[in-house]
Amino acid sequence: MNKKLRVEDFSKPADPLSHVDLDDLIPLPAPYNQPENIPAWPPLDQKTKDQVEASLDDTVALGIPRPKTKAEEQELVRKFLSGLAKLFTRENNWTFLQPLLLSMDHCAKCQTCSDACHVFEASGGNELYRPTYRSEILRRIYFKYLKPGGKYFGKWAHGDIDLNWTTVARLAELSYRCNLCRRCAQTCPIGVDNGLIAHEIRKLFSQELGIAAKELHEKGSVLQLKVGSSTGMTPLVVKDNIEFIDEDTSEKVGFTVKTPWDKEGADILLIHNAGEIMAWPENPGAFAAILEKAGVSWTMSSEPVGYDDINYGLWYDDFMLAKVAIKHAQAAKKLKVKKIVIGECGHAHKALTVVADRVLTGDLNIPRESSMTLLEDIVMSGRIKLDPSRNNFPVTLHDPCNMVRSMGIVEPQRRVLRKIAPMFREMTPHGVYNYCCGGGSGFAIMSPYNFEHWRFNVAGRKKFQQILNAFQEDLRPTTHKYLCTPCSNCKGQFRDMLFYYNAFEKCGILYGGLVELIVNAMTDAKPGYIEWTWH
Amino acid sequence: MAALVHLITYAALATLVIAVAGRAIRFYRLPVHLRWELYPVAHDLERVSHGGSYLEQLNWWTKPRRTSLIGELLVMVPEMLLIKALWENNRALWYRSFPFHFGLYISIGAAGLLLLGAAAELLGFPVKATADAGMIGMALYYLPILAGYTGLGLTLLGAIVLLHRRLSAPELRNYASPAHVFNLAIFIAAFGFALLASVVRDHDFSLARGYLQSLLSLNLAAPVGSRAVALEILLVSFLIAYVPLTHMSHFFMKWFTYHTVRWDDRPNLRGSKIEAEIQNLVKAPVTWAAPHLHADGKKNWVDIITEEWKS
Numbered sequence: 001m002n003k004k005l006r007v008e009d010f011s012k013p014a015d016p017l018s019h020v021d022l023d024d025l026i027p028l029p030a031p032y033n034q035p036e037n038i039p040a041w042p043p044l045d046q047k048t049k050d051q052v053e054a055s056l057d058d059t060v061a062l063g064i065p066r067p068k069t070k071a072e073e074q075e076l077v078r079k080f081l082s083g084l085a086k087l088f089t090r091e092n093n094w095t096f097l098q099p100l101l102l103s104m105d106h107c108a109k110c111q112t113c114s115d116a117c118h119v120f121e122a123s124g125g126n127e128l129y130r131p132t133y134r135s136e137i138l139r140r141i142y143f144k145y146l147k148p149g150g151k152y153f154g155k156w157a158h159g160d161i162d163l164n165w166t167t168v169a170r171l172a173e174l175s176y177r178c179n180l181c182r183r184c185a186q187t188c189p190i191g192v193d194n195g196l197i198a199h200e201i202r203k204l205f206s207q208e209l210g211i212a213a214k215e216l217h218e219k220g221s222v223l224q225l226k227v228g229s230s231t232g233m234t235p236l237v238v239k240d241n242i243e244f245i246d247e248d249t250s251e252k253v254g255f256t257v258k259t260p261w262d263k264e265g266a267d268i269l270l271i272h273n274a275g276e277i278m279a280w281p282e283n284p285g286a287f288a289a290i291l292e293k294a295g296v297s298w299t300m301s302s303e304p305v306g307y308d309d310i311n312y313g314l315w316y317d318d319f320m321l322a323k324v325a326i327k328h329a330q331a332a333k334k335l336k337v338k339k340i341v342i343g344e345c346g347h348a349h350k351a352l353t354v355v356a357d358r359v360l361t362g363d364l365n366i367p368r369e370s371s372m373t374l375l376e377d378i379v380m381s382g383r384i385k386l387d388p389s390r391n392n393f394p395v396t397l398h399d400p401c402n403m404v405r406s407m408g409i410v411e412p413q414r415r416v417l418r419k420i421a422p423m424f425r426e427m428t429p430h431g432v433y434n435y436c437c438g439g440g441s442g443f444a445i446m447s448p449y450n451f452e453h454w455r456f457n458v459a460g461r462k463k464f465q466q467i468l469n470a471f472q473e474d475l476r477p478t479t480h481k482y483l484c485t486p487c488s489n490c491k492g493q494f495r496d497m498l499f500y501y502n503a504f505e506k507c508g509i510l511y512g513g514l515v516e517l518i519v520n521a522m523t524d525a526k527p528g529y530i531e532w533t534w535h
Numbered sequence: 536m537a538a539l540v541h542l543i544t545y546a547a548l549a550t551l552v553i554a555v556a557g558r559a560i561r562f563y564r565l566p567v568h569l570r571w572e573l574y575p576v577a578h579d580l581e582r583v584s585h586g587g588s589y590l591e592q593l594n595w596w597t598k599p600r601r602t603s604l605i606g607e608l609l610v611m612v613p614e615m616l617l618i619k620a621l622w623e624n625n626r627a628l629w630y631r632s633f634p635f636h637f638g639l640y641i642s643i644g645a646a647g648l649l650l651l652g653a654a655a656e657l658l659g660f661p662v663k664a665t666a667d668a669g670m671i672g673m674a675l676y677y678l679p680i681l682a683g684y685t686g687l688g689l690t691l692l693g694a695i696v697l698l699h700r701r702l703s704a705p706e707l708r709n710y711a712s713p714a715h716v717f718n719l720a721i722f723i724a725a726f727g728f729a730l731l732a733s734v735v736r737d738h739d740f741s742l743a744r745g746y747l748q749s750l751l752s753l754n755l756a757a758p759v760g761s762r763a764v765a766l767e768i769l770l771v772s773f774l775i776a777y778v779p780l781t782h783m784s785h786f787f788m789k790w791f792t793y794h795t796v797r798w799d800d801r802p803n804l805r806g807s808k809i810e811a812e813i814q815n816l817v818k819a820p821v822t823w824a825a826p827h828l829h830a831d832g833k834k835n836w837v838d839i840i841t842e843e844w845k846s
Contacts, residue, residue: 006709082824091819094566099796101565106785106792109710110632112625127709136710157781159712185573189620190785191792196571210825222827225843318569319828322840339594353590354570357803359840361810365803367596377593408574408588408800432574432586 005127007136010170011162015049016058017128017170020454024124025461029468031475031506039500041453048449053169057128060449061176061213064169073165076209080168083208084138085146087200092207095318099193100200104139107132107192113184118435118462119177129458131184131194134174137161138201172211175201179440179459180315181401186433202316212316216442220312221320225327228304229274230312235302241277242284242300249285253525257288262335263299268374269337270298271328273345273488274308276513280491283344286515286529290375293524294383299335306331309348314355314402315441325356329364339367341374344513346400346487347440350407370403372486375514376412379419385523388420393480395421395517396470398463398494399434400487408432413486413514420521421484427466435462437485439493447496456500460493464501467509475507480532483511495535504534538755540765545750547772554779555787562791567812572800577610577793578602579800588800596802611793616640631700635693635722642686642726646747648679649740653748662744679740687730694722718781725770732763743768 005018022041031037044058052063067073086092087100113131114120120129127133140161143154161167178198185193206212224230229238242259249257260266270291276283291298301307305327313321332340342349353368360366378384397417403409410431417424427434437444438460446455456464471481483498485491494511503509510532520529575586580603582588589595613619618636621629652662652675661668662675698719701707737743742760746768749757759765778784785792803809817836821828828839 004705079824086823090566090816092821092823094816094819095569096571098562098565098568098791099571102562102788102792102796106782106788108782108785109707109715110621110625110628111706111710112621112628114706116624130706132710155712157712157714159710182573185797187620187624189614189618190789191797193571193573193796207823207825207828210827217827319823319836319839322836323843326840327843354572356569358567358569358809358813361803361814362805365805365810367594369593369595370590373591373593373595404586405574406572407590408572408576408579408582408586409591410574410585410587411582412591 007133007140008160008162010137011164011167013055013166015055017055018057018126020057020059020123020126020458022457024126025457026122026124026465028461028465029472032464032468032501037501037506041457042450044450052449053173054449055166056170056173057177057454059451059454060173061446061451062172062211063448064172064211067165076165076168077163079209080204081145081163083204084142086208087204088142088146093203093318096196096200096203099196103135103192103194103197104142106190107135107139108190109136110189112189113187113192113194116183116187118181118183118438119179119459122458122461128174129177131178134171134178134201135194135197137167137171137174138197141167171201172205175205176213176441176443176446177454179401179436179438179443181436181440182405183401183433183436186405199315203318206317207319213442213446214448215446216312216316217320220310220442220445221317221324224305224308224310224312225323228306229308230310231274231278231308233274233277233308235304235307238274238277238307239302241281245277245281245285246288248281249289252285252529253289253519253522255289255292255524257285257292259284259288260299261302265336266299267297267338268299268341269306269332269335269339270300270341270343270371271307271309271331271348272300272343273310273348275310275488275492276343276345279495280488280513280535282516282529283513286513286519287343287371289519289522289525290378290384290515293522294378296374296378298341299337301331301335303327303331303334309342309345309352311348311351311356312442314347314351321351321356322359325352325359326364328352329360329366332366333363337366339369341369341371343371344486344488344515346402347489349400349409350402354407370407370409370412372403372409372412372416372514375518376415379416379518384518386420386518386521387523388422388521390521390527391421391423391517393423393482394471394474395424395482395484396427396467397424397430398427398437398467398483398485398487398490399430399432400485400490401434401436401440403487404434405432413484416514416518417484420517421482425470427470435466437463437490437493438497439489442489444489444492444496452496452500455493456497460497464497464503468507471507471509477504477506477508479508481507481509482517482530483509484514484517485511486514499534510534536765537758540759540768541750541755541757543769544772547776550776551779554776554784558779558784558788559791562788562795566816567809568796570799571796573797576798576800578604578606578798580606596804600802607794607798615789628700631693631696633693634689635697638686638689638691638693638726640686641682642690645679645682645686645740648675648682649744650747650751651675652679652744653751656744657748657752664739676739679744683733683740684730687726687733691723691726691730694719694726698723714781718783721770721774721777725767725774728763728770729767732761732767736761736763
């Protein structure tokens with residue numbers, strides 16, 4: 001690692017600017033303190049380095065093609081500056097102009113935020129990942145190249161930086177080395193938000209240059225708006241899949257479960273992250289079983305996008321966020337439901353309930369609610385009968401950042417767990433001061449080039465440490481342990497990361513949602529809803 | 536010469552007022568933004584202890600949303616006076632930053648007391664060390680001395696150790712601009728000189744009080760009484776004008792970062808002022824150039840975000 005990395009170095013040739021080595025990273029608890037239990041991290045191949053921008057940290061998330069001509073280099077810089085100017089205009093960026101300006105103008109560079117960042121900490125203090133490093137580059141460019149007299153006054157007030165193709169391409173990559181979890185912002189005495197600045201850099205690249213992570217844009221939002229879901233499921237396919245899930249769930253629980261579709265006037269429109277339907281069918285199945293037994297009036301929508309609460313625009317593009325949010329609201333409006341309930345998906349919670357709150361106006365402003373509060377109400381009211389002894393195994397809870405730190409849904413899921421899981425224990429720290437899973441801001445679905453190695457070794461490292469510590473009294477694989485994760489995106493990260501470290505085989509750690517635990521404890525259901533097999 | 540010093544102080548005070556008001560108005564007038572709150576939100580007194588929000592309630596939109604000024608003060612007052620976030624998250628810097636900031640507060644307090652004393656003397660009430668000035672007159676004599684030396688000393692000490700830290704700690708030095716160094720250096724110069732001038736030429740701050748009296752009475756011809764004190768006044772006047780023009784304006788802009796972003800959990804309700812403002816904002820033409828947005832400079836937000844809806 002380049003410990004002496006300076007802000008000015010960002011524009012200068014270096015291959016790479018900073019390298020991440022396994023030896024630099026913070027240690028993991030046993031059994032991962034033994035080198036043989038840590039998977040190898042292969043170096044980036046030369047072909048990729050020749051083709052795309054990889055000079056940041058030998059890791060590639062975006063894959064920006066290297067320029068072939070000087071003109072191409074200059075064009076990227078010109079477009080970047082054009083986009084940067086738009087980021088600070090009312091008409092183009094009213095959505096975040098005030099928070100952005102506040103953070104750009106008032107940072108004291110005290111570095112209080114650094115220790116709060118799981119990426120910076122896990123990397124062993126790699127300067128490149130300091131929350132202020134990325135912001136400082138944007139700030140210096142902004143004050144030097146866009147403000148009047150910036151060449152002299154900008155340098156004096158904020159420091160110097162050169163703007164060239166390398167600066168721009170590296171900055172785009174660096175905006176995808178932050179999970180946007182905003183833990184850093186919690187610690188700032190002034191209220192500066194470096195997570196927001198990373199978010200705005202991503203927006204600039206997407207909205208002006210059309211550069212975004214393919215998994216979020218082309219294979220995410222664009223596909224979702226085109227066919228109905230970022231998973232590629234059309235309305236016909238999703239109904240077919242849910243029918244299969246209903247049959248499977250009915251067999252497992254021992255009573256008939258039937259998901260209602262397009263029921264006009266239902267109290268609730270339930271929207272899942274469609275990834276659940278594809279990858280974790282036991283989750284929508286458990287929801288259906290609980291709502292069935294609790295006698296809730298609910299429905300799902302077969303309207304395109306209305307059955308998939310994913311909204312990746314939250315992480316990179318305000319327009320894509322708004323487009324998808326409007327589709328969700330339209331589906332609810334069409335069915336004349338009383339409210340939308342969002343399934344176990346953290347970013348969907350924040351996108352539709354909080355961030356898009358000021359996008360949905362008039363009759364599209366349909367009440368939105370977390371499934372956590374609905375589940376709490378069902379469990380605590382006694383509408384379903386529960387036997388906590390069925391969950392007599394160690395359980396810990398992961399707090400999805402978007403649901404907890406950014407939305408304040410903290411206690412409902414805990415009250416449920418305290419009631420149904422006798423061996424529930426908290427991680428340290430937890431609640432609004434939790435650590436990100438490492439898959440936040442879209443990383444969980446991003447594995448281009450060699451990115452996943454960075455994702456598991458650096459971004460997810462702090463959380464993996466926390467998980468192992470939460471179960472430290474018995475890490476034997478024969479003792480089954482449950483990592484309760486009420487968020488699809490986080491589950492995606494845990495599925496991949498626990499598999500990477502072979503944590504089910506080595507330590508007996510399985511992950512899953514909250515509803516699965518509830519159904520596992522339901523006395524009306526046959527025992528054993530949670531199957532202790534890796535999936 | 537005395538008139539020039541007075542005019543510079545008036546200009547500095549005017550700059551302070553205009554800069555603070557201008558900056559505050561500029562930010563106040565910025566458009567409403569998408570919600571970006573960060574929990575815990577201090578005014579939710581019922582749930583702040585666990586960091587929860589009103590969204591934890593079933594059918595939250597049917598329930599009254601209670602906000603508490605006391606809740607906000609319980610966070611803001613320790614934050615402003617004691618820099619609590621720094622104490623909790625960056626103790627090494629707190630030991631340096633706290634004396635600087637607290638010293639400034641005490642110095643401002645001392646200036647306020649001197650101003651009160653100056654006003655009292657103008658109104659004919661004596662401000663002296665002797666009993667014939669009465670309790671208030673004696674308090675207005677002694678308290679500024681106590682606060683003045685404490686404030687000047689703490690601020691000077693804080694500025695010196697902060698500058699040392701800024702230049703010696705790699706994580707701070709790497710991000711320090713020439714202005715950062717200048718800012719702390721000018722504080723050291725102003726407060727160091729003020730302390731020296733007070734000890735040598737104005738040990739009981741009577742010249743400073745006299746100067747404030749002439750400022751209040753618009754008596755531009757009144758002599759300052761000491762060249763050292765005049766220089767002290769000029770340096771402090773520079774700081775008064777300079778600070779709100781820099782990132783150090785965080786001393787009042789913090790209100791915005793906390794109230795209009797971090798704690799802004801106001802829901803957008805149908806028929807609300809927020810909704811009306813949004814409906815106005817989305818009419819603005821958009822000029823983003825990415826191909827997927829199809830923005831041509833004529834289409835507005837609504838045109839773009841409802842493209843799929845209309846197709």
